[in-house]
Amino acid sequence: MPYANLKVPAGLVDAQQKERWVHQITEMYVEAFGEQARATTMVLVEEVPDGGWGIGDHVLTLAQLTGDGPG
Known part of the structure; x- marks a missing residue:
C-alpha cells in the first residue's frame, strides 16, 4: 500500500x-505504480503543535516559519 x-x-x-495534497x-502514486494503487494509497496530513x-x-514556531515572527 503506498x-x-x-x-x-x-x-x-x-x-x-x-484535500489538494491528498489528491x-x-x-x-498512481503515475508511479498504476491505477491499481489508487484504492490503497493512504495520505496522512498531521499537524504538529506550535513549537513541536x-x-x-x-x-521553530509557526510565526517563524511564516515570516511573522522573530527568527
Missing part, C-alpha cells in the same frame, strides 16, 4: 490545501 505522511505546523494549511499525492519541532538545534 503511504505518504506529511507533517506540517498546526494552522499552516487549511482543509482545502490538505495530488494519490495521483503521483526544530531544525539545527532551534525550536
